[in-house]
Amino acid sequence: MRKLLFTAIHPAPYIDSWIEGLKKTFSVSIAYNYKKSAAKTWKTYKPNAGIIIKEYGLINWTRLIAKNDVIILNGWNKLYNIYTLFIALLLKKKIAVFSDYPIETRKSSFKWLSKKIFxxxxxxxxxxxxxxxxxxxxxxxxxxxxxxxxxxxxxxEAPISNDFNLKRIKSIKEGDNIRFFVANNFRERKGYDVLTKALTLLDKDLLKQVAFIIAGSGELQKEFSSKIQKILPNVKFLGWIEEKEYSKLLQESDVLIHASTFEPFGIPPIDAMKHGKLIISSNGVKSISDMVVNGKNGFMFHAGNSVELAQLLTQTINLKEKIYKIGQRGKYDICKVYNNSFLNDLNL
Incomplete structure (x- = not known):
């Protein structure tokens, strides 16, 4: 079995899923930039063990590169990544570098030319x-x-059972509030200003028909929790939540809102769609920006446009009987793209 050196910025459940899949093909060594994430404060999560690169030392790191057949790096912005690229190329190792959707570089700029050459x-x-x-x-x-x-x-993975959605369809028909879920940290690019403005544009009678649960932490939490609480009659703020509670809340919700102005990937909309839930997302969320068709498999608005978001929220509340019909089509479409089969097909 070939040996793989896999690097990540910090441990995370989605990194562990990668590693478990790669272990079917490779003998994997794991290296992290940091022991944990400052923004993602898991308490019960137990990550895969790995070395911390800064603590490992340059000589040991070079030896580790030499011992492995394949190197996957988590980017090229760190000095150790550039060093690793040079050494791995000299040693004729198979190399791949992971990239989210980057902040766009203007074509023909010096930065663009430098990156193109690099x-x-x-x-x-x-x-x-x-x-x-x-x-x-x-x-x-x-x-x-x-x-x-x-x-x-x-x-x-998409849940096999659909029982939780059938129960919610029945409850909504019987007059239960539509349950909106927001799972996003309170940071500048996460779109809470857009969501707050959109909520102020909704008719007060419509606001009485919804219940919001908002999970996330961050430097803007106090500011936007206070603002949103004054608008919504039925809202709960949970702060940071663990994976188990996150999965439970996904099942119990009807609609997920992801209003980020820019998201290099975006996991919650994928998770929600796999659960057959309706998603309302900005086109700044790159994991789904090229696959959502409004009214067919979800709803999408232009990033930063609170008026469009308000219109989609109004449409969702007024046409509540279509929530799970759209959600079911979204589940079908998302599972064709994000099904983890890529881990078996990786050609390195």
Missing amino acids: LSLLVPRILCATHSTQKYYQEIFAYKEKNTLFFPYATK
Whole structure:
């Protein structure tokens, strides 16, 4: 079995899913930049054991590169990543670098030219989190299609049972509030300003027909919790939640809102769609930006546009009988794209 050195910024459940899939093909060594994430404060999560690169030492790191056949790096912005690329190329190792959808670089700028040269000389393959990421590197940097491999975050498998959705359909018909779920940290690009403005545009009678649960932490939590609480008559703020509670809340909700102005990937909309839930998302969420068709498999608005979001919220509340019909089509479409089969098809 070939040996793989896999690097990640920090441990996370979605990283573990990658690793478990890769272990079917490789003997995997794991290396992290940091022991844990500052923003994602899991308490019960137990990650895969791995070395911390900064604590490992340059000589030991070089030896580890030499011992492995394949190297997967978590980017190229760190000095150790550039060093690793040089050493791995000298030792003729198979190399791939993972990339989310990047902040876009203006074509013909100095930064663009530098990156184009860097990619052509040092990066033989890019593992792209989304299909839109593949297109970006092909179109903006003329990167060869065969060298951009689809490699999304390994997401939850779609539940086999549909019983929880059937119960919610029945409850909504009997007059229960529509349950909206927001799972997003309170940071500037997460779109809470857009959501708050959209909620102020809704008719007060409509607001009485919904219940919101908002999970997430961050520096803007106090500000937007206070604002949203003044608008919504039925809302709960849970702060940071663990994976088990997150999965439970997904099952119990009807609609997931993801209003981020820019999301290099975006896992919650995928999870929600796999559960057959309706998603209302901005087109800044790159995991689904090229696959949602309004009214067919979900709803999408232009990033930052609170008026469009308000219109979609109004439409959802007024046409509540269509929530799960759209959600079911979304489940079918999302499972064709994000099904973790890419881990079996990875050609390195």
